[in-house]
Amino acid sequence: MTDITPAGAFPLGDRSVNRMGYGAMQLAGPGVFGPPKDRGAALAVLREAVSGGVDHIDTSDYYGPHVTNRLIREALHPYPAGLTIVTKVGAVRGDDASWKPALTSADLTRAVHDNLSNLGVEALDVVNLRVMGAVHGPSEGSIEAPFAALAELQRRGLIRHLGLSNVTSAQIAQARGVAKVVCVQNQYNLAHRDDDALVDELAGAGVAYVPFFPLGGFTPLQSGALSEVAAELGASPLQVALAWLLQRAPNILLIPGTASLIHLRENLAAAALELPGEAVVKLNAIGGSEA
Numbered sequence: 001m002t003d004i005t006p007a008g009a010f011p012l013g014d015r016s017v018n019r020m021g022y023g024a025m026q027l028a029g030p031g032v033f034g035p036p037k038d039r040g041a042a043l044a045v046l047r048e049a050v051s052g053g054v055d056h057i058d059t060s061d062y063y064g065p066h067v068t069n070r071l072i073r074e075a076l077h078p079y080p081a082g083l084t085i086v087t088k089v090g091a092v093r094g095d096d097a098s099w100k101p102a103l104t105s106a107d108l109t110r111a112v113h114d115n116l117s118n119l120g121v122e123a124l125d126v127v128n129l130r131v132m133g134a135v136h137g138p139s140e141g142s143i144e145a146p147f148a149a150l151a152e153l154q155r156r157g158l159i160r161h162l163g164l165s166n167v168t169s170a171q172i173a174q175a176r177g178v179a180k181v182v183c184v185q186n187q188y189n190l191a192h193r194d195d196d197a198l199v200d201e202l203a204g205a206g207v208a209y210v211p212f213f214p215l216g217g218f219t220p221l222q223s224g225a226l227s228e229v230a231a232e233l234g235a236s237p238l239q240v241a242l243a244w245l246l247q248r249a250p251n252i253l254l255i256p257g258t259a260s261l262i263h264l265r266e267n268l269a270a271a272a273l274e275l276p277g278e279a280v281v282k283l284n285a286i287g288g289s290e291a
């Protein structure tokens with residue numbers, strides 16, 4: 001089995017987690033709605049991720065809804081010591097599979113209790129406030145009220161650590177005035193680099209940056225330069241995309257999503273892939289940066 005430790009570890013809350021983690025969103029049905037296509041495979045992916053060394057799983061109770069959390073519980077409860085499960089609140093699903101903002105104090109309290117019962121825990125390891133912004137990109141605006149509501153639930157012992165998702169630098173600064181922020185989860189990958197400055201800012205502050213859509217999301221990344229580098233290294237293009245993120249900054253934690261055991265194995269193997277400097281230069285050009 002692949003050793004994921006070459007990718008290193010980074011603090012997340014009061015634990016250190018392996019930088020190669022796993023994102024559970026793809027385990028729900030099509031459109032992140034309803035039951036998985038292959039329930040047995042979904043449970044097997046979760047179990048193999050953890051037996052392969054993954055100790056950081058990203059989820060939300062609005063995946064399904066409830067589906068991915070219940071699969072995680074069925075596959076892994078009682079949870080191994082040291083497994084950090086990060087969830088998100090701030091949205092609910094309509095009967096038509098739509099995503100609706102749910103950011104009032106009552107909405108957030110309900111979401112935290114749903115996560116607690118569906119994951120089968122007494123306190124959630126990390127809860128990210130998912131700000132709706134502009135779908136997959138942030139937009140400015142105060143997040144003080146919803147973040148203060150989560151900080152109150154943290155004081156009551158229901159949440160161990162807080163994070164943010166889909167936010168700007170100004171919103172992070174505002175939230176840090178309310179409570180400690182241990183991670184930020186925004187869209188970022190080889191081709192989508194709006195957060196370049198934010199990644200570096202958070203690295204300087206020792207805060208984990210967890211890119212969502214690390215492989216490009218529902219339509220995985222494709223690029224001639226990426227395929228070329230992959231062929232030179234004898235790796236797959238998506239392994240190279242993950243290795244690029246790992247070398248980009250030490251505070252980047254990966255949560256690639258897959259419902260396939262074969263893809264899981266391929267993604268975990270990227271933890272040991274080293275990119276020569278020349279390859280990094282070629283890959284940097286994909287996102288239009290010389291950095």
Ligand SMILES: NC(=O)c1ccc[n+]([C@@H]2O[C@H](COP(=O)([O-])OP(=O)(O)OC[C@H]3O[C@@H](n4cnc5c(N)ncnc54)[C@H](OP(=O)(O)O)[C@@H]3O)[C@@H](O)[C@H]2O)c1
Nearest residue numbers: 023024025058165212213214215216217256257258259263
């Ligand atoms: N905060 C937010 O707003 C937000 C938004 C989106 C996602 N997330 C989190 O981020 C995690 C990662 O994002 P994501 O799953 O949407 O996107 P992703 O990791 O960028 O890519 C997932 C897609 O790539 C495919 N894939 C994965 N590994 C592959 C491989 N080795 N070869 C070929 N195809 C592969 C998957 O299909 P297969 O299942 O067929 O492998 C799926 O279609 C999610 O699981 C979720 O936890 C957070």
